[in-house]
Amino acid sequence: MRCHRFKCLLAFVCFVSVTWIKSVHRDAVPPVMQTLYERLLAAEERGVEVNRNLSSILEQLRNLSKAETLNSTKQPTGDPGQQIHLQPNIYFYMPHLRRHSDSLVPNVVLGQGRRGVSMVLGVPTVKRTKQSYLVSTLQSLLFNLSPSQRQDLLIIVFVAEVDSDYVNSIAQAVSKNFPTDVQSGLLEVVSPSQFYYPDFSNLTETLGDSKERVKWRTKQNLDFSFLMLYAKDKGTYYVQLEDDVVAKEGYYDAMKTFADQEASKPWIYLEFSQLGFIGKMFRTRDLAMITDFFLMFHRDKPIDWLLDHILWVKVCNPEKDAKHCATQKASLKQRYKPSLFQHVGLHSSLPGKLQPLKDKDFGKQTLYFPHINPPAALNSSLQHYQQHSLQRAYRGEDFFWALTPVKGDYIIIQFPQPIHITGFLFRSGNTENFGDKMNNTTVEVLPSNGSTQDEESERYTRVGEFVDGVAAGTIEDTLQPVSALRLVVHSNSDVWTVMSEIYIKV
Ligand SMILES: *[C@@H]1O[C@H](CO)[C@@H](O)[C@H](O)[C@H]1NC(C)=O
Ligand SMILES: *[C@@H]1O[C@H](CO)[C@@H](O)[C@H](O)[C@H]1NC(C)=O
Ligand SMILES: *[C@@H]1O[C@H](CO)[C@@H](O)[C@H](O)[C@H]1NC(C)=O
Ligand SMILES: *[C@@H]1O[C@H](CO)[C@@H](O)[C@H](O)[C@H]1NC(C)=O
Ligand SMILES: *[C@@H]1O[C@H](CO)[C@@H](O)[C@H](O)[C@H]1NC(C)=O
Numbered sequence: 001m002r003c004h005r006f007k008c009l010l011a012f013v014c015f016v017s018v019t020w021i022k023s024v025h026r027d028a029v030p031p032v033m034q035t036l037y038e039r040l041l042a043a044e045e046r047g048v049e050v051n052r053n054l055s056s057i058l059e060q061l062r063n064l065s066k067a068e069t070l071n072s073t074k075q076p077t078g079d080p081g082q083q084i085h086l087q088p089n090i091y092f093y094m095p096h097l098r099r100h101s102d103s104l105v106p107n108v109v110l111g112q113g114r115r116g117v118s119m120v121l122g123v124p125t126v127k128r129t130k131q132s133y134l135v136s137t138l139q140s141l142l143f144n145l146s147p148s149q150r151q152d153l154l155i156i157v158f159v160a161e162v163d164s165d166y167v168n169s170i171a172q173a174v175s176k177n178f179p180t181d182v183q184s185g186l187l188e189v190v191s192p193s194q195f196y197y198p199d200f201s202n203l204t205e206t207l208g209d210s211k212e213r214v215k216w217r218t219k220q221n222l223d224f225s226f227l228m229l230y231a232k233d234k235g236t237y238y239v240q241l242e243d244d245v246v247a248k249e250g251y252y253d254a255m256k257t258f259a260d261q262e263a264s265k266p267w268i269y270l271e272f273s274q275l276g277f278i279g280k281m282f283r284t285r286d287l288a289m290i291t292d293f294f295l296m297f298h299r300d301k302p303i304d305w306l307l308d309h310i311l312w313v314k315v316c317n318p319e320k321d322a323k324h325c326a327t328q329k330a331s332l333k334q335r336y337k338p339s340l341f342q343h344v345g346l347h348s349s350l351p352g353k354l355q356p357l358k359d360k361d362f363g364k365q366t367l368y369f370p371h372i373n374p375p376a377a378l379n380s381s382l383q384h385y386q387q388h389s390l391q392r393a394y395r396g397e398d399f400f401w402a403l404t405p406v407k408g409d410y411i412i413i414q415f416p417q418p419i420h421i422t423g424f425l426f427r428s429g430n431t432e433n434f435g436d437k438m439n440n441t442t443v444e445v446l447p448s449n450g451s452t453q454d455e456e457s458e459r460y461t462r463v464g465e466f467v468d469g470v471a472a473g474t475i476e477d478t479l480q481p482v483s484a485l486r487l488v489v490h491s492n493s494d495v496w497t498v499m500s501e502i503y504i505k506v
């Protein structure tokens with residue numbers, strides 16, 4: 001458009017100057033000027049015609065862009081919060097997007113349009129030929145988050161596939177496993193439009209990568225860019241993750257505190273893991289620039305190299321050496337230790353590629369929460385695994401890990417003397433085995449003054465049950481003092497059980 005406008009301006013200047021010469025001519029007519037005048041007159045007519053032609057081209061262009069704007073503002077979902085704000089540049093790098101007006105409209109399968117959070121976590125996922133870790137990755141991210149942290153967070157699962165059956169199956173798995181977090185808008189499941197991806201069949205093989213690998217890395221560039229564009233208006237910070245990671249407990253506060261502490265520095269990203277792109281945090285206000293860069297070179301290099309090139313472009317001086325460049329680049333990134341995300345997947349999303357990469361700085365996870373509990377005799381029908389016994393868990397030395405519970409299984413905590421208990425907390429599952437939770441299990445107390453005529457097992461009173469792996473509560477005065485507490489399993493479980501916290505409050 002700009003170039004046409006410029007031509008138009010030229011034509012206009014030409015037209016004005018001819019008119020000016022003509023007006024000069026009228027006052028005095030030097031005979032030598034006669035031929036020149038006639039030629040100028042002809043030129044003027046051509047100028048007028050060119051001008052007219054240019055105006056008509058301009059009008060056509062205007063009509064076209066009007067039509068385009070109309071098309072691109074048409075929103076099938078009708079919710080402005082779910083629309084990526086188009087960047088016109090994207091069309092230069094991906095011309096196929098022009099063929100369909102909704103090629104950039106995200107398909108929001110689950111989501112409540114949550115915005116204004118401190119942190120947005122992007123979890124891209126693709127179909128894998130082997131194991132899927134997505135649900136346990138999400139369990140890890142959501143494990144033990146407080147209600148206020150849950151409100152200040154958005155987790156976007158980006159299913160980078162256009163097979164709608166597959167996308168819906170992921171959405172179903174997420175809804176089934178995390179109904180409350182989907183309901184609250186904390187968890188979203190989004191996929192790209194079916195017209196987003198270009199034809200990957202004839203990419204140029206570069207950097208010695210095979211055809212398959214070039215396709216994989218090109219698609220990854222497009223996937224991450226789409227996800228970032230979708231996320232950029234939804235919060236202050238954006239963190240790129242993958243679908244096969246485990247997060248350290250307390251990761252949310254650690255990241256937020258570190259980002260706030262580094263807020264005045266000019267970083268482009270903060271690193272919370274040293275593996276590839278996992279755990280890189282960006283300011284959402286930088287994402288437009290970053291995705292522009294990724295899209296500009298999406299066919300040329302893998303995404304982690306492109307990210308490094310952004311730093312290079314920003315601060316390196318080609319006349320200085322590599323060491324100088326490294327120092328300069330280091331000023332645009334800050335690394336947090338220890339690492340907060342560990343890679344769990346062994347199978348890469350690139351078929352056949354194994355990636356047993358582990359972050360050495362991740363360290364050990366907290367797998368149990370010790371408490372000092374009153375002395376008690378413990379008895380259980382559950383069979384423990386290895387050294388993870390109930391006794392050690394009760395003493396705060398380990399977690400209890402037991403083989404698959406069945407209906408009727410129990411744990412009894414019997415006190416040598418009746419004692420006054422104010423409350424209790426039982427937590428099942430831990431950061432390595434989120435799923436190993438107590439299922440349909442109640443907490444019951446045996447009051448010491450209960451009638452001795454009844455069978456002992458009849459005299460237990462129900463005081464709580466496990467909800468999402470945790471049973472916590474108080475014991476009212478009428479049941480005090482207490483002789484024993486017991487847990488009773490009411491249905492068969494599909495999985496083993498881990499008891500990571502036992503707390504009898506006296
Ligand atoms: C203006 O457009 C007409 C038809 O579109 C064409 O015949 C003519 O050559 C054009 N004139 C100039 C000066 O480009
Ligand atoms: C542009 O659109 C107007 C009406 O919207 C129409 O009258 C005109 O012919 C169109 N011009 C071109 C060059 O298509
Ligand atoms: C706008 O959309 C209509 C129908 O969806 C299509 O016929 C037309 O070519 C589109 N226009 C542009 C400029 O893409
Ligand atoms: C892919 O190759 C076909 C045939 O060789 C060609 O027509 C098409 O334009 C190419 N597509 C791209 C994106 O280069
Ligand atoms: C544990 O409970 C079972 C069944 O109630 C009982 O037979 C067994 O003697 C108890 N063991 C201990 C050590 O209390």
Ligand SMILES: *[C@@H]1O[C@H](CO)[C@@H](O)[C@H](O)[C@H]1NC(C)=O
Pocket residue numbers: 447449450451478479
């Ligand atoms: C136990 O004692 C409390 C008062 O101390 C009483 O309210 C309650 O009914 C007693 N329970 C039984 C089963 O006797």
Ligand SMILES: *[C@@H]1O[C@H](CO)[C@@H](O)[C@H](O)[C@H]1NC(C)=O
Pocket residue numbers: 407440490491
């Ligand atoms: C828990 O177990 C009881 C008894 O087996 C059963 O009636 C009930 O439906 C179960 N509850 C759930 C939530 O599975």
Ligand SMILES: *[C@@H]1O[C@H](CO)[C@@H](O)[C@H](O)[C@H]1NC(C)=O
Pocket residue numbers: 439440491492493494495
């Ligand atoms: C929990 O129990 C219910 C039946 O009460 C069963 O359908 C479900 O699969 C169990 N879940 C796990 C994780 O064991």
